[in-house]
Amino acid sequence: GAVVSQHPSRVICKSGTSVKIECRSLDFQATTMFWYRQFPKKSLMLMATSNEGSKATYEQGVEKDKFLINHASLTLSTLTVTSAHPEDSSFYICSARAPGLGTDTQYFGPGTRLTVL
Amino acid sequence: SQQGEEDPQALSIQEGENATMNCSYKTSINNLQWYRQNSGRGLVHLILIRSNEREKHSGRLRVTLDTSKKSSSLLITASRAADTASYFCATDAYGNKLVFGAGTILRVKS
8 A cells, every 4th residue: 555656757858848747646645755866876855745625835046936846635746847958857756645544654656757858 | 954863873783793883863752663675675663652652662673762862772682694784764743744764785695
């Protein structure tokens, strides 16, 4: 149980276009989802916390107009990278808390590798 | 800013040996968690230790937590080639957010 999926797993786009990444909790309801960014050989940096039905909370230094987050249901959060540029190329990972499972654990998706040409 | 610092940054051992990774953090925590990441993949949760616990075991994994020193260690016993991965500690400081350490790249040679 507690599986989180991401789609797509890999995307290549041209500079200036927007890319949407989906994060789904498959077998549990996630009131809170998190979006992370990871550069090669580096650690994960939290970008924002997404709460179902409310606005996302962004970490300092993360542009909310650049990285649009929508958490429309208890099983789906989306991250849209708007007007993507090569410096946005990175590995984006989402996670979801499963408070209904009675744990503090976050369950992570497999990640999405974004390459902006 | 990242809270956790891990050492070593990289560790190379022979199959069958034990691997020890350390993590230090700066503020009070609710719990500390260890994750594994295979190259280019998502994270797999390994073990969670709460601030009132000192040691926890799960299979070949042993985690210790010293809140007075703000440090934790992850021991993998009898390592296998399949244990080759990056290992991250992450602290949960009562804010429902995880702050990740820099990670240790473990290579187990067969």
